[in-house]
Amino acid sequence: MRRLRQDTEQESRVDISPLIDVVFILLIFFVVTTTFVKDMNLDINRPSASSATMAPSKAVRIYIDNQGAVYIDEQPVRVWMVQSKVRTLLREGSEDVLVVTDTEVPAGRLVEVVDQARLAGAQNVGVATQQEAG
Known part of the structure; x- marks a missing residue:
C-alpha cells in the first residue's frame, strides 16, 4: 500500500x-x-570647436600624440604608411576617418595625416574635438 x-x-x-x-x-x-568604440590610452588634449558634431562609431580612428607619433589600431605607423593602412581598413566597410590629435601637434603633421587619409579613399575626414562623443 x-x-x-x-x-x-x-x-x-x-x-x-x-x-x-x-x-x-x-x-x-x-x-x-553591440559595437564598442575603443579609444587608445594616449594622453591627448583634444582641441575645442563650437561647431563640433558627433563622429560615426564605425569611423577609422587615427591618433596623433603630442610628440607627433601616429597610431592606427594601437600600432605606431609612419606617416607614409597611413595611406595603405587606411585603405585596408576602409575596405572593411567604413567610409569615414577620424583623426584624434593633441592641441600641441603642428598643423603640418595634421595636414600630412589628413592628406594621406584622403588619398586612401576616405570620403569624410574629420578631426576629433573635446565635444566629440562618437
Missing part, C-alpha cells in the same frame, strides 16, 4: 533550466551585436 500511495502523489516543480539557457543566449547575442 505504501508504494501505491507514493506513485499517485505528484510533485509540481518548475524547471528553470530552459529559462537560464534562453537568458544566456540573449546575453551573448546582445554582447556580440
Whole structure:
C-alpha cells in the first residue's frame, strides 16, 4: 500500500533550466551585436570647436600624440604608411576617418595625416574635438 500511495502523489516543480539557457543566449547575442568604440590610452588634449558634431562609431580612428607619433589600431605607423593602412581598413566597410590629435601637434603633421587619409579613399575626414562623443 505504501508504494501505491507514493506513485499517485505528484510533485509540481518548475524547471528553470530552459529559462537560464534562453537568458544566456540573449546575453551573448546582445554582447556580440553591440559595437564598442575603443579609444587608445594616449594622453591627448583634444582641441575645442563650437561647431563640433558627433563622429560615426564605425569611423577609422587615427591618433596623433603630442610628440607627433601616429597610431592606427594601437600600432605606431609612419606617416607614409597611413595611406595603405587606411585603405585596408576602409575596405572593411567604413567610409569615414577620424583623426584624434593633441592641441600641441603642428598643423603640418595634421595636414600630412589628413592628406594621406584622403588619398586612401576616405570620403569624410574629420578631426576629433573635446565635444566629440562618437
